[in-house]
Amino acid sequence: MIKVYGVIGDPISHSVSPDIHNDAFSRYNLNSFYHHFHVTPTKLEDAVKGMKAIGVRGFNVTIPHKTAIIPHLDEVDETARAIGAVNTVVNRNGRFVGYNTDGFGYLLALKEEYNQSLDDKRILLIGAGGAARGIYCTLVKEGIANVDIANRTVEKAKELVNDCPYENHTRVFSIHEAETNLNQYDILINTTPEGMSPHTERMPLQLHKLKNDAFVSDIIYNPLKTKLLEAAEQKQAMIQNGLGMFAFQAALAFEIWTGIFPEVERMKQIVLNKLGGTEC
Structure with missing residues (x-):
C-alpha cells in the first residue's frame, strides 16, 4: 500500500x-x-x-x-x-x-558556504517568526553567543529570546535601530518572507550601513536572488540564498x-x- x-x-x-x-x-x-x-x-x-x-x-x-x-x-x-x-x-x-529541522538545516547550509568560524562573529537575525525560532535557538544552542534580533514588533522578538532555554547575550532592536547599527554585524540572516515571490520588490530592511565584507543570508529561495541579496551584492558583500x-x-x-x-x-x-x- x-x-x-x-x-x-x-x-x-x-x-x-x-x-x-x-x-x-x-x-x-x-x-x-x-x-x-x-x-x-x-x-x-x-x-x-x-x-x-x-x-x-x-x-x-x-x-x-x-x-x-x-x-x-x-x-x-x-x-x-x-x-x-x-x-x-x-x-x-x-x-x-x-x-x-529548520534550525539545524540552516546551520549546515551556513557552514557549507561561510568558510570561517562563527564563534567570534556578530550576527543579526531579521524576523521573529517560526523559521527565526528554529535558526535562533540552534545558533545559541551551538554556543554562538553574539546573535541579536531585529523585528518590526520588538515585543515578539523579546518573546523569542525569553522562550529559548539556551544561554545567550542577545539584544533586540526595531528594524530602524538595526538599520542604524548594521556596521556592527558580520552576518545578516533574513528569516522574513519580505522579498519572496510574488512580492519580489520588498526588502526587510535597508543596507545603507552594511559592511562591505559582511555575509548576507536570505532563507528565501524563490527568487534565488532577492532584492536584499541584490543590494548586498552591490555593496560587495558575500551572499547566500535559501536553497x-x-x-x-x-x-x-x-x-x-x-x-x-x-x-x-x-x-x-x-x-x-x-x-x-x-x-x-
Whole structure:
C-alpha cells in the first residue's frame, strides 16, 4: 500500500517540496507519494485530525502553522519544544510526533558556504517568526553567543529570546535601530518572507550601513536572488540564498520519515531546475 506524505501551509501551491521528495522516494524505491495540502489557519485542527484518520505517514509544516500546530500533536521533540515551532511531523504508530529541522538545516547550509568560524562573529537575525525560532535557538544552542534580533514588533522578538532555554547575550532592536547599527554585524540572516515571490520588490530592511565584507543570508529561495541579496551584492558583500537551508532541512525531514539521508546536491538541482535559475 502506498504511503502518503505531504506539506501543509497557506499559501502552498508554490512549494517545490513535492518535486524533491517524490524524486527521493523514487530514487530509493519507496512506495510513497508526497502532496501539498492547502490548509488555512481556521482549518488546521481539522486538517491534522483528517491526516491522522487517513493514515498520512508524515508531513512538513510551513507558514503560518509552525507554532500553531504544536497543541494538535501527540508529542513534540525536545528541540522543537525549545524552539517553539515544528516543521516536520512523523506518524509513529498512530501518534503524530513533531520535530524542527529548520534550525539545524540552516546551520549546515551556513557552514557549507561561510568558510570561517562563527564563534567570534556578530550576527543579526531579521524576523521573529517560526523559521527565526528554529535558526535562533540552534545558533545559541551551538554556543554562538553574539546573535541579536531585529523585528518590526520588538515585543515578539523579546518573546523569542525569553522562550529559548539556551544561554545567550542577545539584544533586540526595531528594524530602524538595526538599520542604524548594521556596521556592527558580520552576518545578516533574513528569516522574513519580505522579498519572496510574488512580492519580489520588498526588502526587510535597508543596507545603507552594511559592511562591505559582511555575509548576507536570505532563507528565501524563490527568487534565488532577492532584492536584499541584490543590494548586498552591490555593496560587495558575500551572499547566500535559501536553497541550501531548504535542501538540508528537507533531507533531515526525509531521514526522520525513512531512516535514509538523501543526496542534498540532487535536491538543490531539482529546485534550481524547477525555478529555472542558477545558484548565486
